[in-house]
Amino acid sequence: MRRPTGTTWRRAAVIAVSAVCVGYAPIAMTELWPYARPGAPAFGEWILGRVVSPRYVADALATRIEPYRHSLLPLIVHSVLGGLLMLLGPLQVLTAVRRRTRLHRVLGVVFAVTVYASMAGAALYLARTAPEEAFSGAAFWIVLATILVGTVLSVTFGVLSAVAGYPDLHQRWMLLCYGFLLTAPLLRFEWGGLPMIMPGLSMAEINRAATMHLGSVVAFGALIASRSLDRRRKISGMSRSWAPLPVLAVAHLAGAVALTWIVRSGLDFGAPGRRLLLAYLLPYAVTYAVMASCALRTGREGRPWAREEWRLHWTALCLAPVLSAAAAPLFELTLGLDRLTAVSAGAAIGCGALATTATLVVSLRVMYAREVLKRAAPARATAPRLSSPVS
Known part of the structure; x- marks a missing residue:
């Protein structure tokens, strides 16, 4: 029996993500219709009510009527355009793979404009909604605001990379942008799946x-x-690593101290704190293990560019708890949050924010390497040539 190749896995991943996006699009587009016209169809509520229970859905959405009512139009714009983005994403991947450059560019412009318009609707809702009135409270409001900023930044950097002639960086930023957009359907999966693992918990x-x-x-x-799409072994102009072993060591030490503080803070709050810690630590540990193994493996295989990118993201992952630990008391003081909410909000935004930072550092790394080549070219052109020795 033949083992699946890398191409097979990539094709399967694209098909799976595309299926999720196409399936979620009508759910996103109709999610807020009942708030504008009671009794209007909402496919997401219908599915969730049958997967879990109608009471589970009714209890969760009963508190949303007033907060949504004063921002209903921006939210409808956000959700309908969000459904459109779910369809545009797979189309962009398909046109890129098929090398339909002109269509890819046209759809890219539509995608970027739609992202800005959809996020503008979300921003209006967040601006009009006090953090404590958001679904699940202030921590969720902070996470939504962070994802909004990350989405806007990533699509902006993606557009700028394409204009500047960096297709590899354009690809990275647009994938990150679409990743942030995918938090919406993935959250719905958790609404339906986690009650089977942890029965009795509310949607909040x-x-x-x-x-x-x-x-x-x-x-x-x-x-x-x-990384699966970038098969380059090295990048011309790249020399020393921006994440050498001393930097990695310092990042590990700082991250370990901050992570210990987060764990101790969470354990102070009994079962709720332990549940949030488990939801944070398990994905963090898996991500850490994959990044560490990939950085070490690509180093052994003599692939310096892959190793550099993995190490930059590995370093950022180690520093994520530092950002989280610093943000928690800031949220507590400025927003008046209780300690558990502040700690959970800080932990929730740390990894995503540092991943965005790592993508920015990777971009600067590529741009710096190109600049090194540009500066070296005139020097090579004007360098005197050694004459052949006379026999």
Whole structure:
């Protein structure tokens, strides 16, 4: 029996993600219709009510009527355009694979404009909604705001990379952007799946657990996709690593201290704290193990560019708890949050924010290497040629 090749796995992943996106599109587009017209069809509620229970859905959405009512139009714009983005994403991948460059560019412009318009609707909702009034509370509001910023930044950098002639960086940023957009359907999967594993939890409690890792999971998925598409062994102009062993060691030490603080803070709050810690630590450990093994393996295989990218993201992952630990007291002081909410909000945004930072550092690494080549070219052209020795 033949083992699946890398191409087979990539094709299967594209088909799976495309199926999720196409299936979620009508759910996203109709999700808020009942708030505008009671009794209107909402496919997501219908499916969730049968997967879990109608009472589970009714209890969760009963508290949403007032917060949604004063921002209903921006939310409808956000959700309908979000459904359109679910369809545009697979089309962009298909046109890129098929090398339909002109169609890819046209759809890319439509995609970028749609992202900005959809995120504008979400921004209006967040601006009009107090953090404590958001679904599942202030931590969820903070996570939504962070994902919004990450989505806008990634699509902006993706457009700028394409204009500047960096197709490899354009690909990375657009994959990260789409990863952030995929937090919406993945959250719905957790709404339906986690009650089977942890029965008795409300949707709000499941929401809080899901936000502890969704940002980091989709960012990690975008990295895996980027690395699977980039088969270059090295990049011309790249010399020393920007993440040498001393930097990695310092990042590990700082991350270990911050992670210990996060764990101790979570354990102070009994079962709720332990549940949130599990939702955070298990994906973090898996991501760490994959990044570490890939960085070491590509180094042994003599693939310096792959090793460099893995090490930059590995370093960022180690530093993510540092950002989380620093953000928690800031949220507690500025927003008046209780300690558990502040710690969970800080932990929820750390990995996604540092993954975005790592993608920015990777971009700067590629741009710096190209600049090194540009500066070296005139020097090579003007260098005197040695004459052949006379016999």
